[in-house]
Amino acid sequence: MIAIVVDDYDLAISHYVNDLDFTLIEDTTLTSEKRWVVVAPSLQGARVLLAKAVNEAQIAAIGNSTGGRVGFFMYTTSFTQTYESYKAKGIDFIELPRQETYGRVVVFKDKFGNKWDLIERND
Secondary structure: OEEEEEOOHHHHHHHHHHHOOOEEEEEEEOOOOOEEEEEEOOOOOOOEEEEEOOOHHHHHHOOOOOOOOOOEEEEOOOHHHHHHHHHHOOOEEOOOOEEEOOEEEEEEEOOOOOEEEEEEEOO
16 A cells, blocks of 8 residues: 545545545545545555644645655556546646557556556556
8 A cells, every 4th residue: 555645534535535536445534634545546556645734734735745756556457448538537647658679558647646657557
């Protein structure tokens, strides 16, 4: 599991579940300020803990936990369908899809500014 810092739990859940087609795995209230929110692009892949920023350093890291580099990688077996679905939902693609030696890829940003590679491998 990896953690992504967000500014609002409900907004993050809505974005990952409705826009990126993730599954909500868990949403447990821990305190009046903190929840354990886990989403996943599939039930067999990595899970993402949506962690709400609680101080200035964490707020500053929203969308930039990897220093501006692509930090997250999502694999698909239907690149065109996923790409078109995301485009229709307003996902922010920062380039056009391209063919690499390993497969098709395109970079997008989630609602919080994190960069993701959407990849369909050749094999």
